[in-house]
Amino acid sequence: MKVLVVEDDQYHARYLLDVLADALPEVSEIVHAADGAAGEAEAEAMCATAVVMDLQMEKRNGIEAARAIWARRPATRILFWSNYSDEAYLRGISRIVPEDSAYGYVLKTASRERLKLALRAVLVEGQIMVDREIHRLQRRTASPRHALDDSEYAVLVDLALGLQDKQIAIRQSLSLRTVQNRLLSLYEKLGVEADPDDPADVTTPRNKRVWALSRAFVTGTLNVATVQSAERDYQRRGRTRR
Amino acid sequence: MKVLVVEDDQYHARYLLDVLADALPEVSEIVHAADGAAGEAEAEAMCATAVVMDLQMEKRNGIEAARAIWARRPATRILFWSNYSDEAYLRGISRIVPEDSAYGYVLKTASRERLKLALRAVLVEGQIMVDREIHRLQRRTASPRHALDDSEYAVLVDLALGLQDKQIAIRQSLSLRTVQNRLLSLYEKLGVEADPDDPADVTTPRNKRVWALSRAFVTGTLNVATVQSAERDYQRRGRTRR
DNA sequence: AATTCTGTTGCGGGTTCCCGCAACTGGACT
DNA sequence: AGTCCAGTTGCGGGAACCCGCAACAGAATT
Numbered sequence: 001m002k003v004l005v006v007e008d009d010q011y012h013a014r015y016l017l018d019v020l021a022d023a024l025p026e027v028s029e030i031v032h033a034a035d036g037a038a039g040e041a042e043a044e045a046m047c048a049t050a051v052v053m054d055l056q057m058e059k060r061n062g063i064e065a066a067r068a069i070w071a072r073r074p075a076t077r078i079l080f081w082s083n084y085s086d087e088a089y090l091r092g093i094s095r096i097v098p099e100d101s102a103y104g105y106v107l108k109t110a111s112r113e114r115l116k117l118a119l120r121a122v123l124v125e126g127q128i129m130v131d132r133e134i135h136r137l138q139r140r141t142a143s144p145r146h147a148l149d150d151s152e153y154a155v156l157v158d159l160a161l162g163l164q165d166k167q168i169a170i171r172q173s174l175s176l177r178t179v180q181n182r183l184l185s186l187y188e189k190l191g192v193e194a195d196p197d198d199p200a201d202v203t204t205p206r207n208k209r210v211w212a213l214s215r216a217f218v219t220g221t222l223n224v225a226t227v228q229s230a231e232r233d234y235q236r237r238g239r240t241r242r
Numbered sequence: 243m244k245v246l247v248v249e250d251d252q253y254h255a256r257y258l259l260d261v262l263a264d265a266l267p268e269v270s271e272i273v274h275a276a277d278g279a280a281g282e283a284e285a286e287a288m289c290a291t292a293v294v295m296d297l298q299m300e301k302r303n304g305i306e307a308a309r310a311i312w313a314r315r316p317a318t319r320i321l322f323w324s325n326y327s328d329e330a331y332l333r334g335i336s337r338i339v340p341e342d343s344a345y346g347y348v349l350k351t352a353s354r355e356r357l358k359l360a361l362r363a364v365l366v367e368g369q370i371m372v373d374r375e376i377h378r379l380q381r382r383t384a385s386p387r388h389a390l391d392d393s394e395y396a397v398l399v400d401l402a403l404g405l406q407d408k409q410i411a412i413r414q415s416l417s418l419r420t421v422q423n424r425l426l427s428l429y430e431k432l433g434v435e436a437d438p439d440d441p442a443d444v445t446t447p448r449n450k451r452v453w454a455l456s457r458a459f460v461t462g463t464l465n466v467a468t469v470q471s472a473e474r475d476y477q478r479r480g481r482t483r484r
Numbered sequence: 485a486a487t488t489c490t491g492t493t494g495c496g497g498g499t500t501c502c503c504g505c506a507a508c509t510g511g512a513c514t
Numbered sequence: 515a516g517t518c519c520a521g522t523t524g525c526g527g528g529a530a531c532c533c534g535c536a537a538c539a540g541a542a543t544t
Contacts, residue, residue, distance in 0.1 A: 009325075009350070011253050083251075108251070162434070162453025164530065167446050175493050180532075187532095192404070204409050207500080208532075210452050211404025217459055217466055218473075224460050231460075406500065419523050422502075449530080450502075488543070493536105500531070509522075514515105 002029040003123060004048040006039030006065060007081070008057045012108065016052060016081070023116035024124065036060030043069045048076065050123035055082040055089050061225045063092040074098040079122045080105045081115075085133050088223040091153065104129040148189060148221065155182040157230045160213055160222060183212075190215040244271040245365060246290040248281030248307060249323070250299045254350065258294060258323070265358035266366060278302030285311045290318065292365035297324040297331050303467045305334040316340040321364045322347045323357075327375050330465040333395065346371040390431060390463060397424040399472045402455055402464060425454075432457040 003020060007013040013032055020030060031046055033039035037060045043051060051069065055062035062080060069076055078101075080093065085107060097103050104122035106115055110131060121127040148156065151172070158168040169179045187193065192212045194205045216222040245262060249255040255274055262272060273288055275281035279302045285293060293311065297304035304322060311318050320343075322335065327349060339345050346364035348357055352373060363369040390398065393414070400410040411421045429435065434454045436447045458464040 011257050011350075015253050108253075159452060160456045162448035162450065162456060164446055164449050166530090177493050177495090178491080181492075183531095184533075204406055205499095205532095206404035207406050207451065208404065209449065210401060210455050213452050213455055214402045214404060214469055218469055227456055227460055408500090417523050419525090420521080423522075425501095426503080447502095447529095486544085489541085491539090491541105493538080495535085495537105497534095498532090500529105502529080503527095505525085507522105507524085509520105511519090511521105513518080 001027050001050060001124070002031070002046055002048050003027050004031050004033060004039065004043050004046065004051045006033045006036065006042075006051065006057070006062065007054040008034050009054070012054070012081075019112060019115055020052070020119060023119050026124070036062060036065035039065050040068045043076070044072065049073075051076060051078045052119070052123075053078055053080050055080055055086075056084070056225070063089065063096065063225070064229065066093070067096045070096060070098050070101065074101055077102040077123050077126055079103065079118060079129075081108060082106075083108050084220070085131075086220045086223055088220060088226045090134060092226065102126040102128060105131055105134050107131050107133055148186070152182050152186055152189070155179060156186055156212075156216060156222065157226065159183070159186075159209065160216070160227050161230055161234055183209075187212055190219065190221070243269050243292060243366075244273070244288055244290050245269050246273050246275060246281065246285050246288065246293045248275045248278065248284075248293065248299070248304065249296040250276050251296070254296070254323075261354060261357055262294070262361060265361050268366070278304060278307035281307050282310045285318070286314065291315075293318060293320045294361070294365075295320055295322050297322055297328075298326070298467070305331065305338065305467070306471065308335070309338045312338065312340050312343065316343050319344040319365050319368055321345065321360060321371075323350060324348075325350045326462070327373075328462040328465055330462060330468045332376060334468065344368040344370060347373055347376050349373050349375055390428070394424050394428055394431070397421060398428055398454075398458060398464065399468065401425070401428075401451065402458070402469050403472055403476055425451075429454055432461065432463065 001024075003024070005013060005016055005020065007016060013034075017030060017032065020027065029046070031042055031048070033042045036057050039051070039053065040060070042048070051066075053062045053066055062082070066078055066080070069078070080103070082089065082105070090105075093103070093105065102122050102125075104118050104127075106118045106129075110118075118129050121129045154172060155168055158171060163171070165176055165179050165183075168174075169176045172179065174182075187208050190212050192206075192208050192215055194202055213222070243266075245266070247255060247258055247262070249258060255276075259272060259274065262269065271288070273284055273290070275284045278299050281293070281295070282302070284290070293308075295304045295308055304324070308320055308322070311320070322345070324331065324347070332347075335345070335347065344364050346360050346369075348360045348371075352360075360371050363371045396414060397410055400413060405413070407418055407421050407425075410416075411418045414421065416424075429450050432454050434448075434450050434457055436444055455464070
């Protein structure tokens with residue numbers, strides 16, 4: 001069995017290689033790639049069936065790399081290993097994971113034992129394994145209170161690009177007023193609303209649009225990697241076409 | 243000599259303690275704190291004269307912790323050790339470093355040798371030492387092209403809070419129109435401007451306000467920690483007073 | 485079939501935003 | 515003094531934004 005490790009932090013990579021050798025004696029070959037692009041190329045070159053993938057990397061983040069790998073070989077087993085229990089990352093992953101393929105998500109704060117367990121469960125046994133911490137986040141995301149449904153999320157991303165309501169409406173094939181309704185529920189769910197007890201908030205209310213974006217970043221609903229991807233996507237799709 | 247290490251990533255902390263013991267044999271006591279708040283308390287308790295500080299930590303970030311420590315003991319020598327060459331962090335640091343106190347900034351990507359060198363230079367010799375990578379950023383920040391002048395930065399932070407022009411004007415003691423001028427230069431420096439070749443950008447231009455905020459996050463001019471601090475500050479100052 | 489609910493859409497108005505134009509200030513250089 | 519220049523401020527208008535109100539459709543419930 002051949003395992004590919006994609007991780008740009010040298011200390012984490014060393015630790016990971018160590019645990020990997022320890023936990024999975026049946027591994028015949030371990031390759032280490034130091035960024036997403038290299039990981040993609042290496043996965044193709046070595047025909048990796050199992051990958052351990054960091055999410056936050058300089059050149060090309062783990063989600064984009066995983067999507068590319070899965071596009072070629074949907075059966076590849078990928079264990080994501082990350083610092084952050086970031087909603088934006090989670091949303092990104094659940095969006096790209098193919099049907100019937102094994103994957104996992106372990107936080108870097110997990111113990112060595114739990115990491116070993118996850119490595120075996122996902123890479124060898126082909127199970128799905130998600131860190132309990134993450135799973136809690138997934139619950140919360142699915143709960144009605146602060147949940148962002150997919151269409152709301154799409155509007156949020158367009159908002160982050162700075163698009164105005166009309167353009168969002170066109171891109172999402174909705175009417176202007178509907179987009180504005182989505183924005184209203186976004187504001188509510190992100191906790192963007194004037195405090196009735198604060199006179200300043202009432203007389204000159206805050207700009208909800210930027211406030212919402214700000215809160216989306218702070219709460220981890222949105223992150224920089226997501227926005228960058230969206231921007232690239234917009235440059236390609238939104239402008240050359242149409 | 244007593245050294246305090248404030249670092250919440252266990253692997254990095256272990257590595258750091260190892261290098262520290264190796265590089266500085268004259269150290270009599272090494273204490274490790276796992277987050278900013280604990281670091282602050284520990285610095286006070288052990289009368290630390292030298293600190294190695296991570297920037298990005300869960301509970302309380304390194305900048306706030308450093309400010310608290312320096313407020314009590316301005317002579318404390320602090321070496322910041324961080325993953326990111328983030329403009330927002332750099333700006334935060336240069337804002338709080340006292341006159342005549344030693345500090346340093348080393349990236350986690352630096353070699354073991356360079357880290358040892360920095361440890362000795364800052365903690366023992368009391369020099370100022372900034373990673374070349376960071377220094378380049380500082381240059382760029384100081385260069386006229388993309389530089390954000392302090393007052394512009396203040397306006398950017400207020401914008402991130404969602405304040406409208408009028409309120410920013412009040413907080414900064416400026417006229418409305420001047421704030422708008424600051425915003426104009428912000429837009430320019432953050433690269434927020436319609437592309438004349440793109441018909442979509444011309445007919446329905448993007449919302450500059452949110453676009454600028456978005457770019458500020460992507461370029462690292464602003465980060466989540468900064469916005470959170472600003473929000474706390476606003477809740478306290480902007481509303482109870484006035 | 486009647487009804488409630490949820491999501492979508494149009495309309496209209498009050499507000500903020502973006503920014504061109506013009507005037508004024510204070511400092512720097514000739 | 516004269517002149518230039520960068521920074522600040524007022525004015526005004528067109529566009530976008532926020533959102534209450536109301537109508538309508540389809541799905542679910544009774």
